[in-house]
Amino acid sequence: MTTEQLHDVRLHVNGSVHEVQVPARRLLSDALRHDCGLTGTHVGCEHGVCGACTVLVDGAPMRSCLMLAVSAVDAEITTVEGLTEDDGSLSPVQQAFSDCHGLQCGFCTPGFLTTITAGLRETPDPTEDEAREMIAGNLCRCTGYQNIVKSVLRAAEIEHERSDA
Amino acid sequence: MKPAPFAYLRPSSLEEALAALAGEQGAKVLAGGQSLVPLLNMRLAAPSMLIDINALPDLGHVRVAEDGVRVGALARHAEVLASSEAERAQPLLGMALRHVAHPTIRNRGTTVGSIVHADAAAEMPMVLRLLDGSVDVASVRGRRTIPAAELFAGPLESTLAHDEVAVEAFFPGLAPDAGVAFQEIARRHGDYALVGVAAHVETDGDAVTRASLGFVSVSDVPVVVDVTHALGDPAAKALAELDPADDIHASAAYRAHLVKVLAPRVLAAATDHARSRAGEATQP
Ligand SMILES: Cc1cc2nc3c(=O)[nH]c(=O)nc-3n(C[C@H](O)[C@H](O)[C@H](O)COP(=O)(O)OP(=O)(O)OC[C@H]3O[C@@H](n4cnc5c(N)ncnc54)[C@H](O)[C@@H]3O)c2cc1C
Ligand code: FES
Numbered sequence: 001m002t003t004e005q006l007h008d009v010r011l012h013v014n015g016s017v018h019e020v021q022v023p024a025r026r027l028l029s030d031a032l033r034h035d036c037g038l039t040g041t042h043v044g045c046e047h048g049v050c051g052a053c054t055v056l057v058d059g060a061p062m063r064s065c066l067m068l069a070v071s072a073v074d075a076e077i078t079t080v081e082g083l084t085e086d087d088g089s090l091s092p093v094q095q096a097f098s099d100c101h102g103l104q105c106g107f108c109t110p111g112f113l114t115t116i117t118a119g120l121r122e123t124p125d126p127t128e129d130e131a132r133e134m135i136a137g138n139l140c141r142c143t144g145y146q147n148i149v150k151s152v153l154r155a156a157e158i159e160h161e162r163s164d165a
Numbered sequence: 166m167k168p169a170p171f172a173y174l175r176p177s178s179l180e181e182a183l184a185a186l187a188g189e190q191g192a193k194v195l196a197g198g199q200s201l202v203p204l205l206n207m208r209l210a211a212p213s214m215l216i217d218i219n220a221l222p223d224l225g226h227v228r229v230a231e232d233g234v235r236v237g238a239l240a241r242h243a244e245v246l247a248s249s250e251a252e253r254a255q256p257l258l259g260m261a262l263r264h265v266a267h268p269t270i271r272n273r274g275t276t277v278g279s280i281v282h283a284d285a286a287a288e289m290p291m292v293l294r295l296l297d298g299s300v301d302v303a304s305v306r307g308r309r310t311i312p313a314a315e316l317f318a319g320p321l322e323s324t325l326a327h328d329e330v331a332v333e334a335f336f337p338g339l340a341p342d343a344g345v346a347f348q349e350i351a352r353r354h355g356d357y358a359l360v361g362v363a364a365h366v367e368t369d370g371d372a373v374t375r376a377s378l379g380f381v382s383v384s385d386v387p388v389v390v391d392v393t394h395a396l397g398d399p400a401a402k403a404l405a406e407l408d409p410a411d412d413i414h415a416s417a418a419y420r421a422h423l424v425k426v427l428a429p430r431v432l433a434a435a436t437d438h439a440r441s442r443a444g445e446a447t448q449p
């Protein structure tokens with residue numbers, strides 16, 4: 001067997017640079033988890049359906065299981081670990097999930113948090129319908145979604161409270 | 166599941182990409198990866214090399230001109246959808262793109278990639294076909310334009326040669342006295358449609374002078390049916406030409422039923438759209 005060629009890839013994740021050596025077939029999700037040690041990004045289906053692996057690529061939510069690490073070189077990536085405030089406290093969306101019981105087992109949660117963080121930038125005052133639309137591409141097997149919808153609405157409130165303070 | 170090994174190139178010029186593609190029989194183009202990477206992950210595809218076109222310059226455009234909308238190979242679904250100019254020139258683009266997957270997938274997947282992937286369950290290949298658009302392709306042998314009517318060869322098979330890269334899709338604009346509409350039934354918004362139907366109607370005064378319907382998920386290739394002379398029962402005309410199939414998502418009979426429900430509805434909506442546009446156009 002020939003050994004597989006490795007590529008030197010410089011990933012920009014949560015404001016830090018990670019120099020990793022990976023085969024071309026390494027998915028971004030696996031590179032984040034195994035090569036960068038950032039295991040907050042979860043992997044469910046690996047075909048784009050469940051949303052657990054969603055990260056922000058230049059601010060826009062994308063499926064890290066459908067990107068190759070070698071193809072992510074020019075991008076600024078934000079994972080769930082990068083959502084906390086500079087002082088380490090919870091971000092508005094994280095705080096809202098805690099307040100509203102928006103998670104149970106937590107497997108889906110990183111994907112929801114990244115997706116909603118970007119969604120609220122685009123729609124800072126979502127209606128309940130808009131909140132549902134925002135999370136329509138993410139699956140959760142535990143919560144029944146009601147508390148996740150509440151968390152979206154609560155996160156919008158917290159964002160406003162914090163920016164007024 | 167993980168992809169089988171492959172070689173990887175990330176060219177920074179189109180010439181370099183075309184030369185590499187011509188030189189490697191097992192090579193495939195990687196655009197947004199929203200169809201290709203699932204196939205790799207499930208090992209349904211195992212190319213020897215991927216040629217990643219995401220670093221190529223000048224292919225991210227959504228350009229609106231007199232005659233229609235030109236979409237570059239790196240324009241993401243989300244970018245096409247966000248262009249209000251494109252939506253004004255050809256309203257069917259926005260109507261259909263809202264049903265293409267979820268926003269997160271649309272942030273990465275390209276409209277041109279979706280078209281050349283040639284999935285009969287996808288919205289945009291059908292839209293290009295219904296509007297009589299075209300795709301510009303390039304290879305080391307030169308450039309050519311493939312009309313939509315000649316683009317789809319079979320299930321998930323376009324008529325692009327192995328060494329060709331699609332660089333741009335062209336969607337003709339909507340004439341002032343024409344109208345369009347689109348509706349689909351899916352299990353959940355964002356899923357592939359069980360059945361989707363689009364209509365393109367041209368009018369002259371109160372008369373409908375031309376009407377055609379495009380179908381999603383009821384055939385192996387994107388299909389358009391001319392219903393100009395079947396305005397009273399467009400579904401019967403369409404079903405005579407279509408061949409809905411059973412799969413895990415829906416039975417053939419249910420798909421035929423959905424065609425019967427959607428075809429007249431969408432035809433009526435496109436006719437109203439045409440009349441309201443014609444009305445606006447003649448207002449001082
Ligand atoms: C969960 C999920 C749901 C989805 N739902 C829908 C849906 O409802 N409707 C829908 O239409 N689509 C849906 N999609 C697919 C999505 O629209 C893809 O983005 C699109 O089909 C392919 O575009 P891409 O840029 O991602 O292409 P890629 O995945 O990169 O490529 C697809 C194929 O086209 C070839 N290719 C791509 N670009 C070029 C080019 N410029 N020149 C030559 N060959 C090229 C590739 O070699 C490959 O064979 C869904 C995808 C996922 C993951
Ligand atoms: S693991 Fe990426 S969408 Fe499920």
Ligand code: FES
Binds near residue numbers: 104106142
């Ligand atoms: S909290 Fe368990 S899957 Fe969502």
